[in-house]
Structures are given as C-alpha cells and as structure tokens.
Amino acid sequence: MQVSPPLSKDTKPSATAFTSMSLRSILMLFVIASSLAFFAKGYVLFQATMVLSYAVALVGLNLLTGYNGQISLGHGAFFAIGAYALAILMNWDVPYWLAIPIAGAVSMLAGYAFGRPALKLQGLYLALATFTLSVVLPQLLKYKHLQPWTGGVGGIVLTKPDAPWGLPLTPDQYFYLFALLVTCAMFLIARNLIDSGTGRAIRAIRDHQMAATSMGINHQHYKSMTFAVSAFFAGVGGSLSALAVQFVSPDSFTMFLSISLLVGVVVGGIGTLWGAFFGATFIMFVPEIAEKVSKDAAWAVYGVVLILLVFAMPKGVMGLINRLRAGTAVQAR
Numbered sequence: 001m002q003v004s005p006p007l008s009k010d011t012k013p014s015a016t017a018f019t020s021m022s023l024r025s026i027l028m029l030f031v032i033a034s035s036l037a038f039f040a041k042g043y044v045l046f047q048a049t050m051v052l053s054y055a056v057a058l059v060g061l062n063l064l065t066g067y068n069g070q071i072s073l074g075h076g077a078f079f080a081i082g083a084y085a086l087a088i089l090m091n092w093d094v095p096y097w098l099a100i101p102i103a104g105a106v107s108m109l110a111g112y113a114f115g116r117p118a119l120k121l122q123g124l125y126l127a128l129a130t131f132t133l134s135v136v137l138p139q140l141l142k143y144k145h146l147q148p149w150t151g152g153v154g155g156i157v158l159t160k161p162d163a164p165w166g167l168p169l170t171p172d173q174y175f176y177l178f179a180l181l182v183t184c185a186m187f188l189i190a191r192n193l194i195d196s197g198t199g200r201a202i203r204a205i206r207d208h209q210m211a212a213t214s215m216g217i218n219h220q221h222y223k224s225m226t227f228a229v230s231a232f233f234a235g236v237g238g239s240l241s242a243l244a245v246q247f248v249s250p251d252s253f254t255m256f257l258s259i260s261l262l263v264g265v266v267v268g269g270i271g272t273l274w275g276a277f278f279g280a281t282f283i284m285f286v287p288e289i290a291e292k293v294s295k296d297a298a299w300a301v302y303g304v305v306l307i308l309l310v311f312a313m314p315k316g317v318m319g320l321i322n323r324l325r326a327g328t329a330v331q332a333r
Helices: 015-038 043-065 075-091 096-115 123-141 144-150 171-195 197-207 209-214 219-245 255-268 275-293 298-312 316-332
Strands: none
Touching (some): 015 171, 043 075, 043 171, 043 219, 043 275, 075 096, 075 144, 075 219, 075 255, 123 144, 123 255, 171 197, 171 219, 197 209, 197 219, 209 219, 255 275, 255 316, 275 298, 275 316
C-alpha cells in the first residue's frame, strides 16, 4: 500500500497564515465599503447598514448550523433580544458603543440558557424547539408587566448617534461607518474562532459526534457554548439594526425573521463566512424586489426566486464561487 508523504512545512497551512489572510481581506473590505458612505445617501445608506447587521447575525447562525451542525429556527428571537437590550440600555443613558456589546452579552446568556437544556434534542426536534422562541418572544414583549421596559405594542423610539469629535459626517454616514467597523471586528473574531482548536472541535462534532467524543471532546460543552456565541452575534446584529431603524417593536421580530436568517445562511453558503454578505443582501433586497414585481403575490415571487437559487447554486453563492475558482485553477495548469 502506498502511503502519501506528509505535508512539508511550506505546504501545511498555519493558523497564523489564515489569520493574516483574513485580516488583509477584512481590511480591504473595510476600505472599499467605507467609500460607500461618501457616495450614497439616505435610504441607500440605511439599506447598506441593514445588510451589515444581517451579515453579523448570519455569521453567528453559520457558526451554529454550518460549523457545528445544529439547526436553529429561533435566531430572530436573539436578534430581537439584542435590539431590545440596546433600546432599554440607551433609555438608561448608556452610550450606544457600550450598549452594543452588552446587548450581545445579554443575547449570549439567553442563548446559553436555552442551548444547554436543548442539548438532548437533535435535528428537526431542535429546530422545532428553537422555532418556539420566534413564536413566543413577540407575544412576551407585549406582556403588560414588561411594558415599562419594552414599551409594549408601541415599542421604543431611538435616536441615531451623531458623529463624534466634530467629524463632518451626517448621522447616516457615521453610523454606517461605525456598523462597518463592528462588522469587520465580528468577522475577524469568527475567523479566529474557526481556525482555533475550539473551532476544530466544533467541526469535529458536526462531522461525527461519537468519534469526537471518543477523542475526548466534551460535545455538551462545545454545543452549548457554540449556541451562546451564535446568539451573541445575533444580538450584536440586532442592536445594529435597532439603531439603524431607530425603532423597535414586537411586530418587527416575527417568526419570519428567524426563517429569513436560515434562508440567508443557505443562500450565502452553509459553512462559509463570506457567504453571510450574500445572504444578508438576499434578505434585504429580494422581498422588496418581489413586492415591486407583484404586490398581490410578493411571497410567491420570493419563493420562486429562492427555489431557482437553490437549484442553480445548491451550495450557495460561495459554493458557486469556489467551484468557478477551482475550474479556473484547473484550466490555468
């Protein structure tokens, strides 16, 4: 039997190389995307900011579904928890830049509190359990005893922050750049997590839980922590969207949001980070385009577009890009 030679030192990828590549990519993305703040105005900047907020949430959901193998239909609830936590904190005069990580931490605690008991559930059973979150939370936010904090049906109005230090930027421009900076930081955190030993353990559980357990990996710990980290990303994304919209209400976080986030992961590419941008773009623009095509059958148009995309790109947009890159590399040889 012929044994393949081991990888040489030059061909073995290191975590440092992956991190530096990701850092260069994120810095390049930041420079290119930041120019949009000086060319776009008003509603276009709002849409771009919402794409960033969805992208952060999709990265978290992809950590859970794409890299750990757990299916969640309730991440819209963690998105809402982050949004409401930020709104409540800002009403208590907590600055927005501090309220955003705190809102993510609140969502993280909620994710761990739900994820730990749900460890015994697998596959569709876990999906159904998480789906209850997206159904129950909007009603809970309307509960009369919580109205002093949540505002009930009326919700909470927020004010978009002004540019600090006298910068010549409008609130829309400044917050877009701030959201872009937060998004790049979150992507870098996710990339480092995936390339670490913890990330390898998370993927091992996805590939074969029994084999991972036999190797000494505590699957219960890693699963619950992945759920918590995923909820943290969703909470940060929700807090960014709350400031972009400048308003939160229970009707803004229906169960369709949770379904849309899972659809965004599939469209962008399961198990990829950069696919989150394509998935977020789909979530933001396709429903609007479908409504312009037909107001009476907007969801039918949305469904047709989704089916066509799944048939054309079964592994998502990033899967298609990777396939085209591989084909180009073969032709270049």
